[in-house]
Amino acid sequence: xxxxxxxxxxxxxxxxxxxxxxxxxxxxxxxxxxxxxxxxxxxxxxxxxxxxxxxxxxxxxxxxxxxxxxxxxxxxxxxxxxxxxxxxxxxxxxxxxxxxxxxxxxxxxxxxxxxxxxxxxxxxxxxxxxxxxxxxxxxxxxxxxxxxxxxxxxxxxxxxxxxxxxx
Amino acid sequence: xxxxxxxxxxxxxxxxxxxxxxxxxxxxxxxxxxxxxxxxxxxxxxxxxxxxxxxxxxxxxxxxxxxxxxxxxxxxxxxxxxxxxxxxxxxxxxxxxxxxxxxxxxxxxxxxxxxxxxxxxxxxxxxxxxxxxxxxxxxxxxxxxxxxxxxxxxxxxxxxxxxxxxxxxxxxxxxxxxxxxxxxxxxxxxxxxxxxxxxxxxxxxxxxxxxxxxxxxxxxxxxxxxxxxxxxxxxxxxxxxxxxxxxxxxxxxxxxxxxxxxxxxxxxxxxxxxxxxxxxxxxxxxxxxxxxxxxxxxxxxxxxxxxxxxxxxxxxxxxxxxxxxxxxxxxxxxxxxxxxxxxxxxxxxxxxxxxxxxxxxxxxxxxxxxxxxx
Numbered sequence: 001x002x003x004x005x006x007x008x009x010x011x012x013x014x015x016x017x018x019x020x021x022x023x024x025x026x027x028x029x030x031x032x033x034x035x036x037x038x039x040x041x042x043x044x045x046x047x048x049x050x051x052x053x054x055x056x057x058x059x060x061x062x063x064x065x066x067x068x069x070x071x072x073x074x075x076x077x078x079x080x081x082x083x084x085x086x087x088x089x090x091x092x093x094x095x096x097x098x099x100x101x102x103x104x105x106x107x108x109x110x111x112x113x114x115x116x117x118x119x120x121x122x123x124x125x126x127x128x129x130x131x132x133x134x135x136x137x138x139x140x141x142x143x144x145x146x147x148x149x150x151x152x153x154x155x156x157x158x159x160x161x162x163x164x165x166x167x
Numbered sequence: 168x169x170x171x172x173x174x175x176x177x178x179x180x181x182x183x184x185x186x187x188x189x190x191x192x193x194x195x196x197x198x199x200x201x202x203x204x205x206x207x208x209x210x211x212x213x214x215x216x217x218x219x220x221x222x223x224x225x226x227x228x229x230x231x232x233x234x235x236x237x238x239x240x241x242x243x244x245x246x247x248x249x250x251x252x253x254x255x256x257x258x259x260x261x262x263x264x265x266x267x268x269x270x271x272x273x274x275x276x277x278x279x280x281x282x283x284x285x286x287x288x289x290x291x292x293x294x295x296x297x298x299x300x301x302x303x304x305x306x307x308x309x310x311x312x313x314x315x316x317x318x319x320x321x322x323x324x325x326x327x328x329x330x331x332x333x334x335x336x337x338x339x340x341x342x343x344x345x346x347x348x349x350x351x352x353x354x355x356x357x358x359x360x361x362x363x364x365x366x367x368x369x370x371x372x373x374x375x376x377x378x379x380x381x382x383x384x385x386x387x388x389x390x391x392x393x394x395x396x397x398x399x400x401x402x403x404x405x406x407x408x409x410x411x412x413x414x415x416x417x418x419x420x421x422x423x424x425x426x427x428x429x430x431x432x433x434x435x436x437x438x439x440x441x442x443x444x445x446x447x448x449x450x451x452x453x454x455x456x457x458x459x460x461x462x463x464x465x466x467x468x469x470x471x472x473x474x475x476x477x478x479x480x481x482x483x484x485x486x487x488x489x490x491x492x493x494x495x496x497x498x499x500x501x502x503x504x505x506x507x508x509x510x511x512x513x514x515x516x517x518x519x520x521x522x523x524x525x526x527x528x529x530x531x532x533x534x535x536x537x538x539x540x541x
Contacts, residue, residue, distance in 0.1 A: 026404060027474075050382055053476065056487050056500035069487065071474055071502075075396070078403045082474065103511040104385030111506075130214035130540060140222055 004077055008047065016040055029082040037085055038095050041070065045100050048074040049081050052101040055108040057116045061142040064089045066118060070097070092116065096123035115140040179203045185525060187215040193289075195509065195536035197529075201522060209517035211510045216540040224499040228465055229255045232496070233326030239501060240538040241322070242285050245278035245314075246479040247538070248328040253406065254475045254488040255330035258468050261456055267332035268408045269449040273345070274317070274328060275407075276438040276445075280352060281310040282480035283431045283438075286533045287359055290428055293526035294369040299359070306355040309348045317341055330466075332455030342446055349439050359432055370424040374516045374528035377422055384515055385507035388482025389430045390532055394422040400478035411448070412441045424531035431533070434480075465494040481505055481533050503538030510539070 005022045012030065013020060016039070020030035032040055049072035058067040070083040087094050097105045099122065109120040110129050117138035120126065128134065137144050155162045179202055186196035196212040220239060224232045229251075236251035237244035249271055256263060263271075284307045291299025311321045317337060318324035327334045376386065381394040391398060399416045401409040417433030419426040459466070470492035476485045482504030489498040509532070516528050 051387075052385060053474075053483065054485055054487065054500065054502040056498075058489050058498045069500075071485070071487070073404075073476075075398055075403070080404065080474065080476070101385075102383055103515075104383065104507060107385075107507065107510050130217040132214055139219070146219075146222065 005079060008077070008079065008081075011047070012040065012043065015043070026079050027082070028079060029084070031084045031086075034085045034087055034094055037083075038097070038100070041072075041083065041097055041100055044072055044081060044083070048076045049079075051075060052097070052104050052108070053080070055097075055105070055112060057112050057118060057140075059089070059116065059140070059142045061089075066092050066116065068094060068112075068118070087118075092118040094118065094120060096120035098123050114138070117141070180207070183522070185529070187212070193534065193536055195534070195539070197513065197517065197525075199517065199522075199525070204521050204523075206517050206520050206522065206525065209514045211514055213510065213536070213540050216536050218541065220541045221499050221501055224496055226495065228494050229330050229468065229496075230326070230463070230466070232499075233329040237323045237325060238537070239541065240479070240481075240503070240535050242535050242537075243278045243282040243480050244323050245274050245318075245328060246282075246477065246484070248324060248326060249275050249407075250475055250477045250479075250484055250486050252328045252330050253477070254473055254486045255468065257473045257475065258471050258488060258490055259330065259466075260469070261331055261459075263332045263456060264453040265450050266336075266452040267454045269445050270333050270337065270454060271328055272407055272409065272412075273442050273445050273449075274324075274333070276442050277310055277313065277345070279480045280435050280438050281307050283435050283533075284310070284352075284355070286431050286480070286530075287428070290370075290424075290431075290527075290530040291366060293530035294366050296363060296366045296369075299363070299366065302355060302358055306351060309351045313341075313344060313348055316344065329455075329459075331459030332453070334455070336454045345442065345446060349442060352435065352439060356432060356435055366428075367425065369524075369527050370428060370531065373424045373524045374520065374531060375421070375423045376512065376516060380515065381422070381512075384511040386482070386512050387504050387507070388478065388480075388533075389427060389434065390482060390508055390512065392417065393419050393426040393430045395420045400476050400483055404476055406475070406477060409441075412444045414438075414440050424527050427531045427533070467492065467494050468496060479504065481535060481538070482508065484538070501538075501541050503535075503541060505532075505535050505539040508532045508539075509534055509536070 002022055002025055005028055009020050009028055016036055018030050018032045023029050051073040053071040053073050056069045065086045066089050067084055067086050072081040109123050110126055112118050113126045114129050155165050157166055181201055183199040183201050185199055187194055194216045198210045198212055199206050200208040236247045239247040284303045288300045288303030315321045318327035376394050378394045381391050397416055397418045414437045417430050468490040470490050472489040474487045484504055485502035487500040488496050491497040
């Protein structure tokens with residue numbers, strides 16, 4: 001049942017040093033270093049993973065890392081390929097995948113730049129997307145406390161009707 | 168001064184804001200640059216409906232998130248309920264009862280039909296065919312009545328499809344009522360299919376999206392199928408019990424607004440087929456696993472991660488859920504199909520069209536700002 005998956009994983013494993021496993025039927029997951037990112041993703045696109053389903057960032061606060069996850073889908077083989085890589089949380093910088101998936105990647109990266117502050121090198125358009133006139137820290141970081149921020153900026157402790165938020 | 172006015176008078180280019188508070192745009196804005204009658208540039212301006220669901224979910228338990236997940240898309244809440252429930256089920260390793268599997272599919276397909284009906288309605292409205300809008304919203308109410316009977320809510324089911332199964336069983340009258348409503352929907356599809364010259368003239372050959380561009384811009388679902396790609400997550404990456412049913416994937420080659428509209432109609436016919444098969448085969452039994460029968464506020468989610476893909480009415484939807492072993496998800500990423508349809512695809516299609524075609528192109532993409540902004 002998972003013949004095609006094994007073939008694909010072996011092919012990638014033979015060329016690059018990486019950890020990877022077949023999670024179940026139609027699901028492959030690999031972890032790579034950020035230096036190999038562009039080379040491996042280019043390779044995968046040539047292997048038929050033409051659809052970039054999503055890019056996601058997980059903020060591992062205790063480790064001090066951002067984990068960036070790419071979900072790729074192949075219309076021919078019908079396999080979802082997950083590629084994960086870690087970057088430092090303090091200076092989040094990574095190569096953009098816009099040369100590979102163009103506008104599709106650009107919009108995903110633009111969102112993550114706004115919400116997590118990740119700097120995607122070579123992405124030409126990282127202008128604000130959802131948050132107009134936002135000057136606070138990137139809001140989806142784990143150490144950003146929404147409730148405190150709202151209290152400080154939008155509520156008034158001296159206003160009788162709003163004191164309830166300060167209990 | 169007079170010279171200045173004269174040059175201004177002669178200028179033919181100007182900016183036009185389509186939305187976000189325009190009755191025909193729906194909580195979403197596009198900034199258009201226009202020269203004469205032609206749109207020279209379009210830039211999507213999202214954020215009017217941004218509520219930060221991904222972050223909200225990190226603060227809440229799965230039971231609370233099941234209710235929140237309704238709001239991910241106003242027009243098809245049950246489908247988003249289903250995706251969230253599947254993500255938690257898979258992380259917790261729950262195998263849901265057989266009857267619940269069938270109920271989930273029936274509800275998801277009913278939701279897809281009602282979403283496609285709205286699509287037909289707003290598309291008719293956008294192209295100046297007001298009767299279509301009224302037909303659509305009239306017939307949609309039959310499905311909303313069914314939702315009220317089964318889930319208790321007309322539009323929002325409040326977490327009806329929850330981790331572990333579904334919140335409650337079908338009432339005894341449900342099967343007959345669903346079949347009756349499906350007859351009504353058949354009737355509506357017949358009405359929709361009557362060739363309307365006005366709608367045809369406004370939609371045919373407008374907003375053509377080639378297959379190559381569609382793939383490059385990340386289009387999925389009906390938009391991609393109208394451009395000639397035979398793909399459907401229900402078939403390719405089958406989830407729930409869709410592999411047990413017999414249905415087709417409607418495909419068209421043209422890639423214009425009219426093709427997308429026809430795909431919508433064909434998909435409703437396929438959904439009706441699925442519901443009828445499911446109603447025939449549905450077994451008796453429990454509808455929720457016993458460990459989650461009484462809603463517990465705090466259920467530990469085992470650590471791990473999962474990416475769930477579903478076919479919702481608008482295309483490929485996904486939830487990427489990471490858990491660190493506590494009772495709340497550590498990270499939830501929501502992948503809405505309209506995130507790509509409303510920004511890159513829409514911007515691409517609007518460039519070079521006439522002003523009058525903007526609503527036709529806009530609504531032919533089956534747009535829902537809620538799942539894009541999240």
